[in-house]
Amino acid sequence: MILNPGILALFITSLLISLMTIYAACHGIQILRRWDIASGSELQLILERRTYLISTIVTYFLAFQLVSLFLFIQTADSICHLFVGAMCAVGTLTVNSFGYPTLLLKVLTFIIAGLWLILNYADNRGYDYPLIRAKYLLLLILAPFVLAETVVQCFYFFGLTPDIITSCCGTLYSQSARGIASEILALPVIPAKILFSVSMLATCAAGMRLFLNGKGVYRLAALSGITFVVSIISMISFISLYIYEMPSHHCPFCIVQKEYGYVGYPLYLLLLSGTVLGLGVGLLQPFRNKKSLEHIIPAIQQKCAGAAVVAFVLFTSIVSWQILVSSLKML
Amino acid sequence: MANVIEHHRHIIDFTLSSLLRRKGKNGALLLVYAVIVFILASVLFFSHALRREANLALSESPEIIVQRTMAGRYQTVPIFWSDRIRTINGVISVRPRLWGYQYDSVFQANYTLTVPAEHPPEPGSIDIGSGISRMRGAYPGDIISFAGHDGLPRSFTIRNVIDHESELLTSDLILLSDKDYRDFSGIPADQATDLTLRVRNPREYSTIAEKITRMFPEARPILRTEILRTYDALFGWRSGLIIVIFSAAIFAFAVFAWDKATGLSAEERREIGILKAVGWETSDILLMKFWEGIVLSLTAFLVGTILAYAHVFYTSVALFAPVLKGWSTLYPVFRLTPFIDLGQVATLFFLTVVPYTVTTIIPSWRAATIDPDAVMR
Amino acid sequence: MAQRRSTIYLGVTATLVLLLVGMFLYASNVVRTSRPLFARKTALVRQLQLTDLCLFTEASYTRHVSMTDISTPFQDSPMSLEHFPTGALVEPPFHLVRNHGQRD
C-alpha cells in the first residue's frame, strides 16, 4: 500500500459510501418486506419517510462516484512513476489484477445509480408509489456491486508495492500482447470509425424518433448500450490518437490530463450521461402500463431521449472537433 | 426551468437567513472547516510542487552514479575504474566526480563542495551558492578562507554567486576547481569521490548497473530513475502519514458536524415544524439542508484552497517552515513554481467535503421528517 | 431594496470560484513561462552533476538524500528521531528499500 493522498481519499470515500449503501440496502429490504400502501399505520409512514433518505443517499452516491471515477484515473496516473515501466494510468492499473476490475465496477455502479435515480424520478411522480418494488430490487442489485468495488479497490491498493516491473502503454497495447486491450487495437482505424459513426447515427436517430413520436424505446436503450461500448473502443483505437497527435498512443486515460486541455472530462461525462439516459428510457418501458404513470412515463422517456441525443451529439461534436484540429492525419 | 432556479434561490435565501441566525455556531464550524481544508491543501500543494520541481530539475542528473563501498562505508573510487566501465556497451561517457562536505564551525553550517563538470572556476577562486552569500555577507571579489584536511587555512576569491533562481538546488554549494579541491580535501590524484555515467539508452540502465557490480563487486551503482523515484516519493510518505494523523482531526470535525446536525435545538425543530406545516415538503427541507451543507462546505473549501495556494506559492509555506528547516542554519529561500492539478482538488474534496456530507445526511433526513402537525400539538 | 441574500451568496461564491479558476489558469501560465527557468536549472544540474535538492541542510548526512546508503545513520529508519525533522519527512531511497528491505 502506498500512502498517497489520492489513494487515501479514494479509500476513505469508498468505505463511507459502502457504509451508506449497506445502510440504505437494509432499509430497502425492510421496505420491500413491509410495504403496504393501503395501510395508514405508523410503520407505513416511517417506511415512506425512509424512501426520502434512500433517494438522498443514492443521489449523493452518484455525485461522489463520478468524482471518484476521475480521481481514480488521476491518481493512477500520478503514481505511475513509482512503477518501473509504467508510463501513465494504464501502467499503474496493470500493476496487479485488481486495477481494471475496480475501474469497471466504478463505471458500472455509476450507471446503475443513474438508472436508479431515473426510476426514482418516475416513481415520485406517481401518486401510489408505483415503482417501489422495482426501485428497491434495483437498489439491492446495486449494493453488492458497490461493496465489491470497495473490496476490489482495497485489494488493488494494498497490492500496490512500488517498483514492480509492469507493462506500460507500449507493451499492453502492442500488437503481440493478448487480452481485450490488444483485440481492440487489432480493430483498425477505418472499421472503428465506421462502427463509431454508424452506432452514433443510429442512436441519435432512434433518440429523435422517440422524442418526436414516442416509438422505438427498446431500440434506443439497446443502441445506447452499444454506443457506449463502441465509443470506448473508438476512444482507444482512434479518438485518443487524434487528441495526443501521436499515431501509437492508444491510451483512454491520458485525455483527462491538463496537457490535453482536460478534454477527457466533458467527453466521458457526456458519454456516461447519454448512456444512462438512453438505458433509463428502456428501463422505464415495462412500467408504462401502471395506471398512475400512464401519462408520466412517456413524458419522462421523451425528456430522457431528448437529453440523451443532446449528450451524444455534443460528444460526437467534441470528438469531430478534436479530429479536425488535430495535426495528426489518418484516413 | 426558471421555476426550478427560483425555487432553489428561495430556499437559499431561507437557508442563509437561518444560518445567519445562528452566527456563532455556524461561524465556528465554518472557521474550523476552512482551517482543516487550508492545512490539508497546503500539505498537498507543497509536496506536489516540490515533487514536480525535483522531477523536472533533476531530470538531467547523471544517469548512473557509481560509488565504492568498503566495509559498508563510502570510499573514494580509483579513477582507473572509469576506463574499465567505459568499455561496457551503451556507456557514452564516464566522469570522475569530486565532491564533499565542509563544516563551518563559525556559522555552524554545512557546505557542499563540488567540482563542476563544465566551466569550473580557475584555481584560487570559487563560486558560492546564494544561501552562503546571504549568510556570510560574502560577495564577488571577497576572499573566504577554510581550513583544509591538514588544518592549514586556504583562501579563495569569490568569482560568482550562483543565481538566486536555482537556490533550491544550489543554496549551500561551493564550486571550485579540480586542483583546489584535491589540495583542500586531500583526495589523491588517482581517486575520485564517485563516477558519473552517461548512457545511451534508458532501457539499458539496469543491465549496465549489473555489469558494473559484476566487474567491481564493491561498486554501488545508483540509477537516475532511482533518484527521481526517491523524489517522487519524497514527502509522499509523510504527507500520507500527515493525512492519516490529520484524519483524527477530520474525524473530530465530523463528530462536531454530526453533533451539530443531530443536536437540533428546540428552536430549530420548531422552525422546521412550521415550515412543514405551512407547505414545505420533506424534500424541500432536505434541499434546505443540502444548501446548508453546500454553503458551509463550498465556502470553507474555496477559502481554504485559495488561502493554501497563497500560503504555499507566495509565502513559501511560512507556517510549515520551522518543521522543514529543522536545525539547519543554511536554509534556501525559494519560491516554488505553482504545479497544481485537478487531481489534488478532487483529493481535497474527498478528504473534507465527503466526510462532512456523509455525516450530515442522516441527521438532515431526521430533521426533515418531523411531523408537519407537530406545531399544532 | 437590499439585495436578496441568495444573490449576495451566489455572487460571493461565483467570485471565489472564479478566483480558483483564475488561480489554476495563472498557475498553468506560470508553469508555462517558467520553462526557460527549468531549462536553466537542468543545464545547471547537468553542469554541476547535482543529484539532490538543497532542502535538508542541517547535517551532511541529510543533504544528499538519494546518495545515502544503509550505513549512514539517517537511512537506518525514516523514523530515526535523532534526525528529526528531516528523518520524519522523507522516505529512504528506493534502492535501499529494494536491496535491503524495509527497516522499520
Place this chain on the structure above:
Amino acid sequence: MISVRDVSKIFNAGHPNEFTALHRVSLNLPLHETTVLKGPSGSGKTTLLGLIGCMARPTTGRIFVNELEITSLPERFLTEIRRSTFGFIFQQVNLIKGISALENVMIPAYPTGEKHSLLRARAMEKLGMFNLDMRAAARIECLSGGEAQRVAIARALINNPAIIIADEPTAHLDSTLSREFMGIIKELKSEGVTIILASHDPIVYDSDVADRVVEMRDGKVIKGGKRP
C-alpha cells in the same frame, strides 16, 4: 365539499400507550361556509383539523376534498394539496424569528418557485390588507402581539387558499384582539373563503360568522349541524 368518512386516528398503535384521538368520525363540510369545531381540549378537534388539512393521514377511513381522496396519497402530493388549498392559522403565531415579517409571509410560497418579484408584491399586498405594509421589514421579535397575529394570517393567505384552517386562533389573544380576529375572518368569509375553526372560546363559536358548529368530545362528534 369536504367529506370525512368513518375516520379514526390512533397514535402509538400496538404500544401500551396507544391512544385513540378520533373514533369513527363522519362529517360533511360544504365549501364557502364557516364551520367551528367546538369542544374541550383533547376532544380531537386539532387532530381532525390536521387530517383535513393534509398534515397527517388517518389510521382508517377516508377524507375527500372536492371529490379527491386524500387519505392514501404519498406525502409529497399531500403537501402539494396542502400548500395550494389550505392556509393555516395556529394556536401560537408560529412565526419564524430573526427574519422580517415580509419573509415570514412569503415562506409558504417558496417551494412553488414563483418569481421573487411577483411573490414579494403579493406578500406586500397581503400585509397591506392588514395595514402592516409599514412593518414589512421589521423583525418578528419587534412586532406587537396583534401585529404578529395579523402577519400569521397574511402568511396563511399568501397562496390564495380556498380553505382556511384555524386551530384555537384566539387562545393567546385578549378579547379585543380576539374580536379583531373574528372581524378579519368575517371579511375573508365574505370573499368566499371556506373557513374551519377549532375553538372553545365563546367569542369564536358564538360569533355570527359561524354557519355551523360541530361539537366534539372524546374523539367523537356529538352534535353538529347548520345553525338556524
